Amino acid sequence: MKKITALLLCLFSLRANAQEKLNKFHVVDSLSGKAVPSVSITLVRAKLSINTEKDGIFMIPGNLAILRDTVILYAQNYKSCNMLLRSLNGRDTLRLIKYDAALKNSLAKYDADTLLNEYRKKDIVHYAGVNTSIAKFEYLQIAQQFYTTKPGTSLKSVKLNRLAFGFDTSEYTWTHLVHLDVTKFRIRIYDIDPITHGPGRDLCSKVIEESKSFGSQVSINLKKYNITIPNTTFFVAVEWMRDFYNAGYSISYDKEGKKSREINYRPAIGISAATGDKLNIWTLNLKREWEPFSYFMPFGTDLAMSAVIAH
Amino acid sequence: MPNLTYRCLFISILCLLPALCFAQKVYDGQVIDKATEDPIPGVNVTLIKEKIGTQTNKRGYFELSSEQSLPEDTLKFSSVGYKTLKLPVSAYQPQIFITLEASSTQLNEVRIANKKKRKDIVLDKFGWYDLKDFQGVGNGHSTEAVKSQTALAKFFTAPNANAKLLKVSLGRMDLLSAPTYAVRNKLTTFLIHIMSQDAVTGAPGKIIFTKTVSLNDNSLWVDIDFTNDKFVIPAKNFFIAVEWIINPYNEIIGVNKAPKVAKTTKHGYQVIKDASEYYVCYQPFLIGYNPEDDTRKRALLYIRNNNKWQIFQHQRSELALSATIHY
Numbered sequence: 001m002k003k004i005t006a007l008l009l010c011l012f013s014l015r016a017n018a019q020e021k022l023n024k025f026h027v028v029d030s031l032s033g034k035a036v037p038s039v040s041i042t043l044v045r046a047k048l049s050i051n052t053e054k055d056g057i058f059m060i061p062g063n064l065a066i067l068r069d070t071v072i073l074y075a076q077n078y079k080s081c082n083m084l085l086r087s088l089n090g091r092d093t094l095r096l097i098k099y100d101a102a103l104k105n106s107l108a109k110y111d112a113d114t115l116l117n118e119y120r121k122k123d124i125v126h127y128a129g130v131n132t133s134i135a136k137f138e139y140l141q142i143a144q145q146f147y148t149t150k151p152g153t154s155l156k157s158v159k160l161n162r163l164a165f166g167f168d169t170s171e172y173t174w175t176h177l178v179h180l181d182v183t184k185f186r187i188r189i190y191d192i193d194p195i196t197h198g199p200g201r202d203l204c205s206k207v208i209e210e211s212k213s214f215g216s217q218v219s220i221n222l223k224k225y226n227i228t229i230p231n232t233t234f235f236v237a238v239e240w241m242r243d244f245y246n247a248g249y250s251i252s253y254d255k256e257g258k259k260s261r262e263i264n265y266r267p268a269i270g271i272s273a274a275t276g277d278k279l280n281i282w283t284l285n286l287k288r289e290w291e292p293f294s295y296f297m298p299f300g301t302d303l304a305m306s307a308v309i310a311h
Numbered sequence: 312m313p314n315l316t317y318r319c320l321f322i323s324i325l326c327l328l329p330a331l332c333f334a335q336k337v338y339d340g341q342v343i344d345k346a347t348e349d350p351i352p353g354v355n356v357t358l359i360k361e362k363i364g365t366q367t368n369k370r371g372y373f374e375l376s377s378e379q380s381l382p383e384d385t386l387k388f389s390s391v392g393y394k395t396l397k398l399p400v401s402a403y404q405p406q407i408f409i410t411l412e413a414s415s416t417q418l419n420e421v422r423i424a425n426k427k428k429r430k431d432i433v434l435d436k437f438g439w440y441d442l443k444d445f446q447g448v449g450n451g452h453s454t455e456a457v458k459s460q461t462a463l464a465k466f467f468t469a470p471n472a473n474a475k476l477l478k479v480s481l482g483r484m485d486l487l488s489a490p491t492y493a494v495r496n497k498l499t500t501f502l503i504h505i506m507s508q509d510a511v512t513g514a515p516g517k518i519i520f521t522k523t524v525s526l527n528d529n530s531l532w533v534d535i536d537f538t539n540d541k542f543v544i545p546a547k548n549f550f551i552a553v554e555w556i557i558n559p560y561n562e563i564i565g566v567n568k569a570p571k572v573a574k575t576t577k578h579g580y581q582v583i584k585d586a587s588e589y590y591v592c593y594q595p596f597l598i599g600y601n602p603e604d605d606t607r608k609r610a611l612l613y614i615r616n617n618n619k620w621q622i623f624q625h626q627r628s629e630l631a632l633s634a635t636i637h638y
Contacts, residue, residue: 122376126559130591132559132591133557133591134559163494165492180568180587248586248588249588250588250590261588264587264589266587295559300559
């Protein structure tokens, strides 16, 4: 698949006619000059976001000098880069600056495992990640906040439930469609931000990428990453890889019954059926700002995501 | 070569054994009185060999999760005042209706001394048989999902004005089968309106009573009790409307198969493989059925579009919606 260069930004491809200029960009590491894989490219005003593939290449059609928008480039372990779209005019290479934000993780031994935010798989009926008649789902990440009784614990594993059809229970066998729900996504671990009280800095600098072909339950062993939780709360987020592999569609209707069909990125994440007394779900919007996710309130306070920590 | 094949087969069977041993199965359905078709709450439902059990709720609904799913097991239904019924799990069908017969001893002890003339009647009565699909059995019997994003209203005529509304019953469909493949969501909240008939248009007029209904199980037959509301229907002709509430609680996500065409490469657009196409619809799904008496005239059904009531053009079957009144 090396020949495959990148995805087009869909809206721009609609706007641009066949004779318009196609602007191609390489996103590279500022020091090594090597391609940065899976860079998130977001056009804030157009509300579009995609991920590049491993080659770090993306394209935007049209005359950049007259397009009014802000573009945000982001990759894990790199500083987020915001710039005006017109400033890309005439450039072909964009450099991201690396930084090591993750805390130094200790190799101390822990015991006495504790399960946080346990959920019952069979009770899950709601999912976040699909456009509905009420709201468009325009987020880059979704996070669950966990609470521990004391600081300095070790995060050992995470389990989550995602939307998947077929082969999941004995009653739901729909064999010819079983591979519709293939997905790859990333897991991010965050400390609490002292100002916003939402997700803050990364607690793991390594890329944790999971793939799933069928079945709804995803278990991720995190022992090898030696992740230490410095405070009494932390966040585990699912980062959508907005690329061709994860792309599907979602259909929604507005109040007048008008149908719209848009690109939708898998996976959709389950909402726990147990309602807590506090909203613990956060989402990262296209401006890369974390905000509480209140769509399923008052009943949906937590994601169907559990974590095992060791004291 | 044959040895290798047998070895592969043996290893495959070994790999599958744990899955077969621990295949979880959910048994659910409703237990009703054989004579009256009323739901029976508090019925003990047990899997005899696995030694697990549950009780039916106020709608006669039970849900029993079997961890072992033993093929030779038997479901046992027992309740005071009713004959015990045993059903081999091999004969179980999803969302089954179990009819229990009142025990003769119980009947002998009870004397009914009601000298008053019976005045309770069910308008547009349907039975449990009407709510089930029996494809390929005898003449067959099919049902369909009837739904709207707004509201549907069904026309009723009572024998007299000023009848007291006791109960509204409806059939609620669970979207289980292909091609409409969807998440199974038992939770829903919706509104039931009792409406007058507009004297000029004949369509639904004013809302004269509203009840909010919340359901939390997958029972096909839903009885909504109005006895405590002491509501009197002022005219002979009236409508019962179901209004959908478009909120996240009522969401059901379904999936279609769609060709993926958005990929652009050096060689142009490419179709690589099919993709998921999710859609969201809103509960409840009502049941439309074909009555045994095929000549029976369908009750008038209206749909609300842009705040105007129009005759529901797509009606093919009778809507499973009845009213029990006292006059």
